[in-house]
Structure formats: structure tokens, C-alpha cells
Amino acid sequence: MKKLIAEFIGTFWLVLGGCGSAVLAAAFPELGIGFAGVALAFGLTVLTMAYAIGHVSGCHLNPAVSIGLWAGGRFEAKDLLPYIVAQVLGGIVAASVLYVIASDNAAFELGGFAANGFGEHSPGGYGMTAALVTEIVMTFIFLFVILGATHSKAPQGLAGVAIGLCLTLIHLISIPVTNTSVNPARSTSQAIFVGDWALGQLWLFWVAPIVGAILAGWVYKYLSPEK
Numbered sequence: 646m647k648k649l650i651a652e653f654i655g656t657f658w659l660v661l662g663g664c665g666s667a668v669l670a671a672a673f674p675e676l677g678i679g680f681a682g683v684a685l686a687f688g689l690t691v692l693t694m695a696y697a698i699g700h701v702s703g704c705h706l707n708p709a710v711s712i713g714l715w716a717g718g719r720f721e722a723k724d725l726l727p728y729i730v731a732q733v734l735g736g737i738v739a740a741s742v743l744y745v746i747a748s749d750n751a752a753f754e755l756g757g758f759a760a761n762g763f764g765e766h767s768p769g770g771y772g773m774t775a776a777l778v779t780e781i782v783m784t785f786i787f788l789f790v791i792l793g794a795t796h797s798k799a800p801q802g803l804a805g806v807a808i809g810l811c812l813t814l815i816h817l818i819s820i821p822v823t824n825t826s827v828n829p830a831r832s833t834s835q836a837i838f839v840g841d842w843a844l845g846q847l848w849l850f851w852v853a854p855i856v857g858a859i860l861a862g863w864v865y866k867y868l869s870p871e872k
Contacts, residue, residue, distance in 0.1 A: 647701060647702075648701060648702040648703075648724075648728075649702075649727055649728070649730075649731040650731075651698040651701040651702035651704075652698075652702050652705060652706065652728055652731040652732050652735065653731045653732070653734060653735035653738075654698065654735065655694040655697070655698050655702070655704055655705075655706045655735065656706045656707070656731070656732040656733075656735030656736050656739070656830055656831075657735040657736070657738055657739040657742075658690050658693070658694055658739070659687070659690040659691065659694065659706045659707075659736075659739075659828070659831065660735070660736040660739035660740055660743070660830070660831055660834050660835075661739040661742060661743055662686050662687070662689065662690035663683065663686050663687035663690055663759075663831065664739070664740065664743060664758075664759040664831065664834070664835055665686075665739075665743050665746075666678060666682060666683050666686035666687075667683045667686075667759040667824075668743060668747050668758060668759050669743075669746070669747060670682065670683075670686075671683050680816075680817070680820045680821070681817065683816065683820065684813050684814075684815075684816030684817045684820065684825075685813055687812050687813065687816050687825070688809040688810060688811075688812045688813030688814075688816070689809060689813075690706075691704070691706065691805070691808055691809045691812050692805050692806060692808070692809030692810075693809075694706060695804065695805030695808060695809065696805050699804070699805065702728075703720075704805075705728060705732065706732060706735075706828070706830070707732060707827070707828040707829070707830060707831070707854075708728070708729040708732055708733070708828070708829045708830055708851075708854075708855070709784050709787075709788070709827065709828060709829060709854035709855055709857070709858040710787075710788065710791060710828075710858065711724075711725055711728045711729060711732070712725065712855055712858050712859060712862075713784075713788035713791070713792070713857075713858030713859060713861050713862045714788075714791070714792070714862065715862065716858065716859045716861075716862025716863055716866070717788075717792050717861070717862035717863070717865050717866045718862075718866050718870075718872065719792070719795075719862075719872060729830075732830040733829075733830045733833055733834070735830070736830040736831055736833060736834030737833070737834045737837060739834060740758075740834035740835055740837065740838055744758075744838055755838065755839065757824070757839065757843075758835050758838050758839050758843075759824065759835050760824065760832070760835040760836050760838075760839045760843040761823050761824045761825070761826040761831075761832045761835070761836070761843075761846070761847075761850045762776075762823065762824065762842065762843060762846050763775070763776035763822075763823060763846060763849065764846075766842055766843070766846065767821075767822060767823060767824070768820060768821050768822075768824055769821035769822060771821070771822045771823070773849065775822055776822060776823045776849055776853070777849060777852075777853050779818075779819050779822045779823055779853075780819075780823060780826055780827060780849065780850065780853030780854055780857065781853045781854075781856050781857040781860075782857065783815045783818065783819050783825070783827050783857070784827045784853065784854040784855075784856075784857030784858050784861070785857040785858070785860050785861045785864075786811070786815065786861075787808075787811055787812065787815055787827050787857075787858075787861075788857065788858045788861035788862060788865070789861045789864070789865055790807060790808060790811040791804075791808055791811075792861065792862070792865040792869075793807075793865065793869075794807040794808055796869060796871075796872070797871065797872055798869075798871070812827075815827060823850070826850040826853075826854060827854050827857075828854060829850055829851040829854055829855070832847060832850035832851070833847060833850075833851075836850075
């Protein structure tokens with residue numbers, strides 16, 4: 646239960662910090678943080694939580710991470726569903742808090758609410774194929790870095806830095822394509838509030854990250870079977 650509470654709080658922080666920066670600060674008049682600021686915000690949420698709850702739950706904050714770690718032999722199958730439920734719930738509660746904050750501004754319009762999408766809902770107008778490839782590849786690299794940075798032979802104490810910077814870089818690359826998911830919990834939390842097209846396209850942001858994560862788990866396990 647302590648691990649699940651930690652995952653709930655950690656995913657809450659990831660969605661509130663990352664999506665919150667996109668909704669509240671990305672295009673703020675004159676002083677908006679833009680794509681680069683949003684990318685950094687997502688990286689910082691993982692970096693900070695890695696040191697806050699890494700020793701409690703492993704700081705997955707993401708169903709794809711949990712599944713990728715399982716595929717890589719680092720996580721037990723029996724813990725997958727509880728972790729995923731905790732992560733999704735943490736994301737939904739964070740999106741609820743973000744909605745309460747944002748909607749208290751008279752000028753607020755729900756719009757995309759930082760939801761992930763493709764086609765006309767991609768920030769750069771990228772289609773479904775580009776979205777699929779992007780999410781699979783970016784999640785693959787994310788899990789590859791996680792598995793390497795947390796390996797017993799990796800430099801100790803620096804995993805959080807490597808993982809946080811990796812997520813920042815992933816966002817810098819892929820925000821224009823899909824608004825960057827690589828995390829089904831993050832995608833679900835925003836899609837619930839947007840509804841309509843966001844829920845209709847949500848399948849991609851579950852399937853692609855999970856495929857990328859499993860592939861990374863298998864590849865890294867082959868390269869370095871030791872834990």
C-alpha cells in the first residue's frame with residue numbers, strides 16, 4: 646500500500662507539474678515558457694520524484710514504465726495492475742486539480758487541455774503514422790535509459806538526473822508531433838476532461854508506449870541480463 650500511495654502521489658505531481666505548465670504557463674502573455682519550458686517541467690517532475698519516492702516504489706509514475714520494467718525482468722507481474730491503477734488515479738486527480746485552478750480564470754477555455762492527439766489535434770499537424778512511430782520510439786528510448794541508469798553497475802545516485810533529462814529531451818523532440826505522451830496515465834487524465842476526440846484517440850497513447858516499453862525491456866535484458 647505504501648508503494649501504491651507513493652505512485653499515486655508521484656504521478657499526481659507529474660501530471661500537475663507537466664500538464665499544469667502546458668495549460669497555465671506555456672502561452673502566458675509575454676512571459677510564456679513555451680515548448681522548452683513545458684519539456685523541462687515534465688523532466689523536473691520525474692527528477693524530483695525520483696529522489697522523493699524512488700526508494701519507496703521505484704518511481705515509475707507511468708504504466709509503460711512498469712510494463713517495460715516487467716519485460717526487462719525488473720518488476721513482478723503481480724504488481725503491474727495495482728501500480729497502473731494507482732498511476733491512472735493519481736493522474737486523474739491531478740487533472741481535476743488543474744481544471745479547478747484553470748477554470749477559476751474568467752478567460753479560461755478548455756481547448757485541448759494538454760491532451761495528446763494526432764491529425765488535426767497534433768500541435769504540428771502530424772498524422773497517425775507519425776504519432777505511432779514517435780510514441781513507440783520515444784518510449785523505447787525512455788525505458789532503455791531507465792533500465793540502464795538503474796542497473797546495479799551504473800553510477801550510483803545519478804539515475805534520477807539521467808531519467809529526468811531524458812524525459813525533457815523526449816518532450817523537446819515530440820511535443821510538436823503528439824504533445825508527447827510516452828505515458829498512458831498522463832494521456833488518460835487529460836483525455837477524460839477533453840472527451841470527444843481525445844478519448845477517441847486515446848488508444849494510440851496506450852498501445853504505442855506499451856509496445857515501445859516492452860521492446861526496450863526485451864532488448865536491454867538481452868544486452869545486459871544482470872540486474
